Amino acid sequence: DGGITQSPKYLFRKEGQNVTLSCEQNLNHDAMYWYRQDPGQGLRLIYYSQIVNDFQKGDIAEGYSVSREKKESFPLTVTSAQNNPTAFYLCASSTNSGGAYEQYFGPGTRLTVT
Amino acid sequence: QQQVKQSPQSLIVQKGGISIINCAYENTAFDYFPWYQQFPGKGPALLIAIRPDVSEKKEGRFTISFNKSAKQFSLHIMDSQPGDSATYFCAALIDNYGQNFVFGPGTRLSVLP
Numbered sequence: 354d355g356g357i358t359q360s361p362k363y364l365f366r367k368e369g370q371n372v373t374l375s376c377e378q379n380l381n382h383d384a385m386y387w388y389r390q391d392p393g394q395g396l397r398l399i400y401y402s403q404i405v406n407d408f409q410k411g412d413i414a415e416g417y418s419v420s421r422e423k424k425e426s427f428p429l430t431v432t433s434a435q436n437n438p439t440a441f442y443l444c445a446s447s448t449n450s451g452g453a454y455e456q457y458f459g460p461g462t463r464l465t466v467t
Numbered sequence: 468q469q470q471v472k473q474s475p476q477s478l479i480v481q482k483g484g485i486s487i488i489n490c491a492y493e494n495t496a497f498d499y500f501p502w503y504q505q506f507p508g509k510g511p512a513l514l515i516a517i518r519p520d521v522s523e524k525k526e527g528r529f530t531i532s533f534n535k536s537a538k539q540f541s542l543h544i545m546d547s548q549p550g551d552s553a554t555y556f557c558a559a560l561i562d563n564y565g566q567n568f569v570f571g572p573g574t575r576l577s578v579l580p
Contacts, residue, residue, distance in 0.1 A: 394572050401567060456568065458510030458511050461509070
């Protein structure tokens, strides 16, 4: 059963702590993405990776870090430098099939920092 | 230039009615426009998509209308059902190589039984 898994579904942390969100895909997609979703706003791109061992900053990368050591894994670390980390985080992967671009999303992780 | 505007913010429709959500963009380099459907607590899922070389695309009860000259596109949901109640996002492909999209802010649709 192919897809994207994110864990955990809910995550609670104290302010000042780093936290790592997991994202795994078994779709054999080269590209992976992290988005942040806040109420009333669209998805905002944090980081993306087109290939293993390479990644680029998105629109709101400050306070976040990523790694792409394996094709199927793209973990996101929310650092203490992120001044408003409470949000719903979505991981996605994508394929380009005959000019049809589709991003497949995971179920998301809701992070609450207090 | 990299923005997609979406309206309305929320929409309430009676069962069997037509739901219409509108989006507008400014960058004429955008050339692929998907719509995503998101249920509460879930990730978005691709619903339907269109390229600007066609003016309309229909899949079941869902239709995208595209007006290239006006730089606008819309989603029409015919015979709306309570199960269609979700948040809908329009998007535009801004980078073919990176396959990066810009998303609208979303429309929360409620279909009343």
